[in-house]
Amino acid sequence: MESKHLIGLENISKNDINEFIETGFVFREVLDRPIKRVPSLTGKNIVNLFFENSTRTKISFELAEKRLSADIINFSSSSSSVKKGESLKDTIQNIHAMKIDCVVMRHPVPGSSIQLTNYVDSVIVNAGDGTHEHPTQALLDMMSLQEHFGKIKDLKIGIIGDILHSRVALSNIFGLVKLGAKVKVCGPPHLIQKNIKDLNVGVEYDVDSLIDWADAINVLRIQRERMGVGIIPSIREYRRFFGITSQRLANHKKNIVVMHPGPINRGVEIDSSVADSDQAIILNQVLNGVAIRMSVLYLLLGNNDLKQ
Template sequence: MGNLTREHFLDLETAPRQDLQKIIDTAYTFREVLDRPIKKVPSLTGRNIVNLFFENSTRTRMSFELAEKRLSADVINFSASSSSLTKGESLKDTVQNIHSMKMDAVIMRHPTPGSVLKLTRFVDATVINAGDGTHEHPTQGMLDMMSLHQKFGRLKGLKVGIVGDILHSRVALSNIFGLTTMGAKVTLCGPPHLIPRGVEDLGVRVDYNIDDVIDWADALNVLRIQRERMGVGLIPSVREYRDFFGITAERMKNHKKEIVIMHPGPMNRGVEIDSVVADGGQAIILDQVLNGVAVRMSILYLLLGPNE
């Protein structure tokens, strides 16, 4: 058995607490590396990693690539439009080509839930999920948790609100699984039809009143309103969304309490969050970005590096 209890990193739903803790602990050491003048370690020298992206991504792909390069791995990038998959090319075809190139790890983003698990049956490389449709985005979940841990020094008992379109959000699902595993308390807030039926079974609360959630929470994770994911007319207007769920400057001013603000990016400034809040002292959004590199280095190192 390696440093983690499993050979791939596919989801936070089934990942044990000890793995999540180890990833966070190890990420702190890589945070130090990222603060050095020479931000590189030789841990994965000679290892081949492919970033296989079937969906547009700038931030996640850059973050992975940087993490891989900081660990001295050899990196190739493969971007395919998701339309090539619907045109009849099977996932297996695409992936076996890459497999023939003898990769040690595949980082995959794909628009379909479960595609990353399926990939593990087609290749014998280590597979890391960089987002599989509306299922999970586990490395995002880890970087969110690391950022909270860094800010508060603990996760257990921490009160975290997740705000937005929960139904279509892989970030929300990974946050829910990871945070509940680590003993945090989670409240979901968003338009009722964009919160999955029966989500309380996952051990979270639902509250449609954002002001109540702000009063309750230690931190808020504000989700991007992904218009492209939605059918027509799911959100009546930007004005209405802002009034009921927006993390606006005015709303934050009315709450006396200090509360930490996170956002997975990219932000729709002026829609789900105001610039004043996003750029203000409560926000740890830029810490999240740097922690993202550290967490991905940590996961790559624990899966591909030497056994400790």
């Protein structure tokens, strides 16, 4: 493992990505045991700093940490000194002074996780920083693709929705391209970065053409909390042109795999009939999320025998 931290997939090696995924499958086996715990991180202290609301990611990290036998401290920004005006630098340096081994952080400011690496020498894991990256989500998505197809190289993956504001889209693009997948993004033109092709991805504005092309689609929600007023004037029109419905899929490939990072806006970007269908591997993504986060924490922090 070359990486000391996991800030994003843009600047880590293909080998590290593969090692995270391969080790994730080892921990999937642990999650199938009657006792879903290993002592790999006994004595390690991990702080979860979440400055944004989270359900899946926060619970997934906590479960991963507990499955590895780490000691966990959960930080609530609403009841902390941040409310009194304390800076991120002072917050993290005070926490680090208490001999913390790892900080898992979600923050609304892009690049905030990178800043932490300049302030402390603890392991930093980015749980999502603004519109920058969400590396563990992309890793679990790739693990789910590997599990379903048996490979990632040469797969055709479509990412549909609000690409402009999506840290999930960026991390998936960086990771999938490094592992040899073919990637296209699809959405309203004003919700796709003008220079997105510089990342070696294609752009498709017609969702039906994308479905014809793809082996799997990853459907993103509209992130209205990160948008200005009026960027999506009509949810009904968005659903008409980009919503993934059973009828739309029936007109194309019936065997296409459907993914979603959550939270789902049912009836907007995806219909319940699709999200709950056999084509969707959404809940499998959630399960793999615990395994991949165990993998990340183990590889960055662990020094025990994996076969425990």
